[in-house]
Amino acid sequence: xxxxxxxxxxxxxxxxxxxxxxxxxxxxxxxxxxxxxxxxxxxxxxxxxxxxxxxxxxxxxxxx
Amino acid sequence: xxxxxxxxxxxxxxxxxxxxxxxxxxxxxxxxxxxxxxxxxxxxxxxxxxxxxxxxxxxxxxxxxxxxxxxxxxxxxxxxxxxxxxxxxxxxxxxxxxxxxxxxxxxxxxxxxxxxxxxxxxxxxxxx
Numbered sequence: 001x002x003x004x005x006x007x008x009x010x011x012x013x014x015x016x017x018x019x020x021x022x023x024x025x026x027x028x029x030x031x032x033x034x035x036x037x038x039x040x041x042x043x044x045x046x047x048x049x050x051x052x053x054x055x056x057x058x059x060x061x062x063x064x
Numbered sequence: 065x066x067x068x069x070x071x072x073x074x075x076x077x078x079x080x081x082x083x084x085x086x087x088x089x090x091x092x093x094x095x096x097x098x099x100x101x102x103x104x105x106x107x108x109x110x111x112x113x114x115x116x117x118x119x120x121x122x123x124x125x126x127x128x129x130x131x132x133x134x135x136x137x138x139x140x141x142x143x144x145x146x147x148x149x150x151x152x153x154x155x156x157x158x159x160x161x162x163x164x165x166x167x168x169x170x171x172x173x174x175x176x177x178x179x180x181x182x183x184x185x186x187x188x189x190x191x192x
Contacts, residue, residue: 002102003073009098010080013091017084036088043094047101054101055144057108061115062140063133 009046012039065106073103093155104147131179138172145171 016039023032058064077099085092118132145168152161 002106003076005102006073006077006080006095006098009091009095010084013080013084013088013095016091017087020088040090043091047094047097050098050101050105054105054108057105058140058144061108061111062136062143064137064140 005046005050009043012043015039065109070103070106073106074099077102089155093151096154097151100147100151104143131182134175134179137175141168141172141175144168 016036019035020032023029023035077095081092081095081099084095115136118136119129122129122132145164149161149164149168152158152164
């Protein structure tokens with residue numbers, strides 16, 4: 001569960017970077033921006049799930 | 065989850081952060097945040113043993129056990145505050161990090177008030 005989560009996020013980042021340069025060279029800058037935003041949303045959803053599991057673990061361990 | 069795995073996860077995470085950083089920094093922040101979260105989740109299971117020990121053996125007379133609960137709350141708050149503040153510092157937003165740390169200190173102080181009161185009572189008892 002742990003290490004492949006990091007790989008997933010990093011791979012999304014790299015794919016977005018490659019697509020950005022690709023789209024920018026074929027002067028479609030707005031699609032490049034849309035790809036960046038889509039990648040960001042995916043990353044944020046994964047991070048939100050992981051952070052919520054971390055915080056709930058902290059909450060019921062330290063009974064905050 | 066022994067220390068070697070944690071160190072490997074940290075190093076691999078930082079490597080990936082660096083590869084992604086110069087092209088688009090927001091994914092670098094995401095990767096470093098996930099790496100921190102993964103390591104913390106892995107470490108947090110170790111706290112159970114520590115707290116069982118604390119609860120069982122720290123019931124010395126004259127030291128009631130709800131101070132242990134307050135200490136655990138304070139530890140948890142410090143844990144989360146430090147996690148959030150470091151992430152903001154990584155991203156370069158030192159001002160936001162200092163605000164988070166200030167909030168953490170205020171909350172911890174508000175939890176610590178009963179302990180301080182009982183300390184004052186014992187001191188007054190000794191002196192009075």
